[in-house]
Amino acid sequence: RGIEIENTRRRTLLKEYSGSRQYTLQNARFGKRAAVAVLMNYRQFAGESYTVLTRSGSDKLNGIIDQVIASERVVSLSPENARHDIASANYRVRLLGTEVAAGRRCYVLDLEPKIKSRFLIVGRAWIDAGSYSVVRIDGQFAASLSILVGAPHITEEFVEVNGFWLPGHVRSVSSGILIGPTELDILFSNYQLG
Numbered sequence: 001r002g003i004e005i006e007n008t009r010r011r012t013l014l015k016e017y018s019g020s021r022q023y024t025l026q027n028a029r030f031g032k033r034a035a036v037a038v039l040m041n042y043r044q045f046a047g048e049s050y051t052v053l054t055r056s057g058s059d060k061l062n063g064i065i066d067q068v069i070a071s072e073r074v075v076s077l078s079p080e081n082a083r084h085d086i087a088s089a090n091y092r093v094r095l096l097g098t099e100v101a102a103g104r105r106c107y108v109l110d111l112e113p114k115i116k117s118r119f120l121i122v123g124r125a126w127i128d129a130g131s132y133s134v135v136r137i138d139g140q141f142a143a144s145l146s147i148l149v150g151a152p153h154i155t156e157e158f159v160e161v162n163g164f165w166l167p168g169h170v171r172s173v174s175s176g177i178l179i180g181p182t183e184l185d186i187l188f189s190n191y192q193l194g
Contacts (some may be wrong), residue, residue: 002132007085010133014164015044016194020053022187023068029180034061037174038069047076067171068184075119086111086127086134091120095110101136102157116143121154134158143178152184161191 034057038050050069056063064156075084083090086109094110106126112122124137137156144151152174159168170186 003127003134004085004087006132007082007087010164011044011081013194015052017042017166017191018194019166020189021050022185022189023065024120024185024187025065025182027058027061027179027182028155032058032061034058034065035067045078046076047081065184072166084117086125090114096124098129099126102159104135105129106135107137109136111139113142117141118143118151123154127167131165132161135165143189159188162193164193166191 007175018039019040021040023038024033025035026033034055036055037053039053040048040050042048047062050073073083086093091114092112094109094112096108099106099108105128107129109125109127111121111123111125113122118140118141121137121139121168122142123137125134127133128135135158137154140153141151152172154170154172156164156167156171157169165187167186167187170184172184173181175181
């Protein structure tokens with residue numbers, strides 16, 4: 001229940017913010033790499049918008065990064081964003097214990113999605129014991145993204161910015177049949193809360 005209250009608090013109070021994101025995609029099988037730097041702006045009812053600042057590397061991998069960004073934009077819109085929260089509507093949750101993560105005492109939760117979705121995670125979440133904010137997530141997407149990519153393993157670390165826990169680093173690792181091992185890293189920085 002505390003997590004759902006924190007989700008509502010964040011949605012109510014955090015009406016707009018901006019930040020920088022650096023997407024880096026590497027494919028080991030073909031020795032290709034791409035990087036895209038963007039400025040992201042979030043507004044409560046408009047969701048996320050992106051301005052590409054720089055782009056380099058493989059055109060094909062840049063296209064995949066563009067698809068990731070487009071997907072993130074869709075998920076940032078209401079009511080779609082609530083369909084991916086750690087909440088009783090989306091997950092069966094089991095308390096595994098407590099651990100320290102990001103220097104905080106956290107509850108460690110086992111996450112089992114109620115539906116197969118490419119935005120829900122089968123795995124674990126570390127929840128700050130004081131604020132009930134998500135500090136870390138580790139697991140695999142509940143549904144395959146595509147036949148080429150499969151269901152990647154994802155690790156997401158959050159950072160505290162003025163009382164709100166926001167994404168700090170995401171690493172997604174997949175090993176699709178056709179494209180082989182591929183890693184996507186997203187670094188978040190320069191948050192400005194509106």
